[in-house]
Amino acid sequence: MPAEVLAQKRTITGVVREETTNELLPGVTVLEKGTTNGTITNINGEFSINVKEDAILVVSFVGLEAKEVKVGQSSTINLSLAPSSEQVDEVVVTAMGIKRETKALGYAVQKVAGDELVKVKQPNLVNSLNGKIAGVNVTNSGGGAGASSKIVIRGGTSLSGDNQPLFVVDGIPIDNSTVSANTSSGGLSATSTYQANRGMDINSDDIESISVLKGPAAAALYGLKAAAGAIIITTKKGESGQPKIVLSTKLKMEHVNKLPEYQKKYAQGDNGVTGDGTYTSWGAAIPDGTQTYENLEDFFETAWSYDVNASISGGNEHANYYMSVHRMDQNGIVPTTNYTTNSFRFNGEQQKGWFTVGMNSNYIYSETTKTLTGSGLSGTGGYGAIMALLYWPVTNNMKNWKNSSGERIALLPNADPEDDLGNPYWVINKNPITDNTHRFIGSGYVKMSPTKWLDATYRAGIDHYNIFQRAIIYPGSAVKEPYVDGTITEKEIQKNIFTSNFTINARQKVGAFNLSALAGHNYEQTTYRKNQQQAAGLLSNFMSINNANADNQTFSNYESTKRLYSFYGELSASWKNMAFVSVTGRNDWSSTLSEENRSFFYPSVSGSFVVSELFPDMLKDKFSFAKIRASWSQVGKDAPVYQTATYVNVVSTIGGGYKNSYYGGNPDLKPETTESMELGLDMRFFKGRLGLDLTYYDTKSKDQIINPRVSMTTGYIFQYANFGTVTNKGIECTLTAKPIVKKNFQWNTSLNLSHNEGTVTDIPVSLLYVDDVQIGPAKSASIKNGKFLGLTGQRWEHSDDGELILDADSGRPITSTDATNIVGNREPDLIMGWNNDFHYKNFSLSLLFDIRVGGDVYNATETQMVYAGTSKTTENRGKDITMKGVSVNSDGEYVSSTSTFTQDQEYYQNILTADASYFITSVNWFRLRSASLSYSLPKALCNRIGFVKNIDLSLSGTNLLLFTNYNGVDPEVSAGGSGILGAGSSGIDYAGVPATRSVSFGLNITF
């Protein structure tokens, strides 16, 4: 027998806990140093190991600081592991759910832990990502309950497509579209009301973590759907051990954050004459003692919301489960509006031999009651509640909206209903828009791991939802005939995404190299169906689609099917944990392109090198880690369905028949390509106390499949075409620091900074208008060899020297109908999110500041209020204004000129509103986006209560502070919400529900 076997052995037992939470830690590796002898802790954190005398035990666990313990006299060693300050080996979820250490990645991936999302829980998951990740721009569409938020990573890549990333939940893609916001289908145009982005159906409490795959390189395996990046959501799993029950509730109070200023000096009327012939406020000065009304302030309410979430989870070493139920009732600040959502989830997994079988399922039911905001229902001639509110004269008591017999009280008694301004109270009470959504998201999977070097996973999943939406115009509303007799519009939408995905994975160690290979197949079918029906001219005030003559009932049906299948693969190699390289390839076949064009292949390559491996140990103390990374990738993209042909539509004019669709089809559409290059540097100092991550990227999306508005002489309003390149170049910087790490007091801080510049080239026209968000003198446009997020509009006339031209007679600026001047760029220069977490004993405080520098916001709300004479600006009416410029003398030459004229109604309505630049501000803001203070009851107290493990109390708020140079409402605006494609409507302020400020109280109990 060899001598060493004879050496005396002893058994050491012990328990390992987590230092901060004191929880037992299963799965901890306990190794005898210098040997291969080792074990792992069981479910109760216990281990037992035979070691030599004087052995040293190395106890380690992912995410915790490893410890070395010398075996002493005692045969029991109980120890606790502290959270690692060095997150070099942080593991993130990458494409296809593959977990990777961040240091192996050749591209930037940022992760948000689930508990970060619920500290200040937002009704819309997308809003929770705001400020937390560099390069991610989240725009809330306003303060309506159930309103959408738009998320764009590294600028938009598509001139006319959706620029939002792919959402993947537990391995299957889910739909985050905004239903029917950019078409007037069902009468709801983008500025009629706000809509939900369907990603908000996911309950933040269910989320374990979110990985944000920022560029095409990171998302290459997801293919064409991920050209704009991907949001990979992993939901919670049960942990082995005692069942854990978590109950959390939140009570929230919301107020309107900021209202536009309005004038209270002038009465309803026209041209200085008070009267009720018009709704505008261009009447005489209001005599002293006349009663005026705070219609605007009084309209918005304090809104209460209640959120309750309960979950139970548990398992053993072979199986685990997680179940949750969630309900939220959110009231809107606009009376009568609300949003309610219910979610149920079951996640379960069972392992048997080398098989693991699991499923994730989520059922969501939500209801929303909304109001018309900017425009009324398309074609009816009415106004939304918010627009009418901003127009309403101060001399009229808006609360006086119906008479004793329930009829509408007209603002303009002599006008036809269609020429009247509908009272906002009438609109919210009588003309609601309601929708309810049933949604199921589920997937099942089987993992097979027959050997250490090979495993395979098959997953099939479905995302299915039904939305039923109804918009009502009550008889007697201020709209055109025949709508004035009552109108009901109903829409039923069904969407279904079926996914099947198979991957096989092999890995092998060859000398100093670790090699791995992956191959996969994906199939996806998306079906969509919409049934729409409308009844106008109701026979009585019984509000049913049945209550109208057949002539007044219309219905239509739309359905589409899209299929896509792909093969993909990845080869990766690493050398000594120091150099990493990975190559991917994917080929897609899409049903939306012609046979010749439907198959397309695209590759990616990425690599990283951990420079710090070469550092001497001396240096490592201070400069602990450094890595450089680089990647290049290409992603193809197919067309939306049915764009390869022109269709004919049935008409309702006399004799019926057909007409051409106003979309011109194009049989020759080819896939578009996004090509991206990314370079990055990741550095950690002082054992991870300070970290800096820098990324530079350059992304080009070429041969875009777009449907721009074109010259009407084509016979089409929109034409499907392949042209245009969008280039996004930008930098991202993440700075993390742990300035204070003491036992009782810790301060973690991180700063996310990003700058992006989106430009457009290779378009045949000088300006590209993809989607129409045009209100007043400006509209959103992409500019050739200029900005992607541009604004064009009308300007006052200027001489070639740039001097303002003043009319020689009137002294007033000269307006022009040319609306193609470049007047703005809505892209911010810099967006910054600054997170701070303070822990003191049982208290923790989180503060998220959000800073934005630059980026134009167009105040179209103000143009409308100036026109209506309700804007504060118009208080200067009757006062003189002096302007400097040039005017034409009798010889036809420009001579410098100074003129003084009176600002009258004509000036405000026709001259001032004909200069877009007056309404455009380069906006900066500094806001305390969210703050939360929480307190965990001492363990001792919990123990005294008994069955309770933890009780946390929290007080949190959103938008508590806002400093901005913007003169309208909260400048985080988007007139058409997230459904506006391409350059979108962010930065356009138009009669939306103003943003809110909220305070909430939360209670969280773990059993």
Next chain:
Amino acid sequence: MKKIAILFTLILVISFSFTACDYDLDINSSPNAAQEASPELRLPYILAECCDFYGSHGTRTATLCQQAGYIYASAYRYYQLENWKFTNNADAWVWQCWYGYTWINIEEMIEDATDMGAWHYVGVGKILTAFGCGAIIDAYGYMAYQDGVNGNIQPDYDDAEYVYSQILPLCDEAIEYLQKEQDASAVALSEGDYVYKGDTEKWIKFAYAVKARLMNHLSKKSEGTDLLNYNTEGILENIDKAFASNDDDWAYWGEDGDVSSRWAIQRQNMSSYNKPGKLWRDYLFNTVDTVAQAYADESWNSKVADPRIEMLVPKIIKDAVVDGDTVEVLSSDYSKGVDLAYADSKPQASDTTYVGLKSTDLNKLYYTQKTSPYFLITYSELKFIEAEVYFRKGQTSLALTAYKAAIQASMDRFGVAANKSADFLASAAVAQTASELTLSHIMIQKYIDLTYNPEVWTDMRRCDYCIGSDGTYNYDAGVYKGFKRPAFVYETAFPSDDDYIRRYQMAYYERYYNADKVTELGVFENDYMTTPVWWDKDE
């Protein structure tokens, strides 16, 4: 190895689930809409949209020509239009409706009809193309004719001279096709023809009428027989082959019911805010000079009330007590007209002495009921053209005959009782002798007859409004007596007294979506709208 074998067996099993997926990718043909429509299924819509684009054009020109006014609302489209300001895309519908709804479908119809030998549809398509392109080029001065509806998203534009050189021969082509026998299998014109019920003879007459009208637009060009000359004999020849009576009129009647797209076009376009224009009202009441009374012997100052007033001008509504209830009834007074010499903040919506032009139960008007007609060309118009041609040729007695026949045809069409029309024709409001007859007599009567028809504006430009030799307003020398520049005319584009509107602002679709090309045409220059269309320039 056994495990690996099992794994691959499983992979095989899973592969079956792939094959269970449907891999057919040839599914990109929409199940929601057809891609083909035979000619008889396109024609009804083409006819409706011809009426829509032309009638909506007419609503706008009625405002420019002071037939209709608008209540004071300084940022509203029609208020601005009456002051010759083209914001709010005032003209957009005309351009959009012609290209996007009418012409594109005509082109598709012609193509499909050619394939099946349905020559009558080809003929109808061609004559409507000539008619529509003519109307568009007359208003805008430029249009994408060669590049129109052919897939070019950055078209070049053609001027009126070029377009006229194409559409005049197109009228002849149309006639040839209408005279041709259709292939046996081709669908009959009557299947889709809502206007003439498949009567090709009437369509041929319509084609001659279109040609006569277009040729008459060249009145400022030198006389001669070339294609682009002012060919008086040619016009008369075409009139001769065109409509023979009111029965031949190209009329489109609206349909009652709640489907608003089937209502008469002026019903669809009007709101209660559109009021009568003062000039139009004065022409109907023959009270042009109400201030100086210096011209009392002129027809248009004869104070003879035109019997068509009842069909055209709404009456003021007053309250009356019937059985103890206050109800609204018609008074005997007619609505006031919007006076552009003074109106700025007037009238307000609350001024009940200005009554809207949209028909109501009390004020039933000829053009603005749901079931009203709209005309592209009428027999009466041809008679007015005939009168004008004879007048210009100096054959005044033939002119007088045509002039009276035109008024009679108009009266008949409006349904004026024979005795009333006879009285009117014999009154001082109508020229009775050839020596008395002036161009103003003809054109002012035509102005009334063609209310809401864009042709009125073309005539006013051809006849130079009421302008004297120095280019400014001159009552004595002018044709359209009393027509003045609006007091609140859009000064930027019309700064001096001799600036009159001579064409529409270029449609905003082109200004936005094809800016590079239209900039060259000068559309962003302030004098764009005062520059005459080709035929409006004296030769």
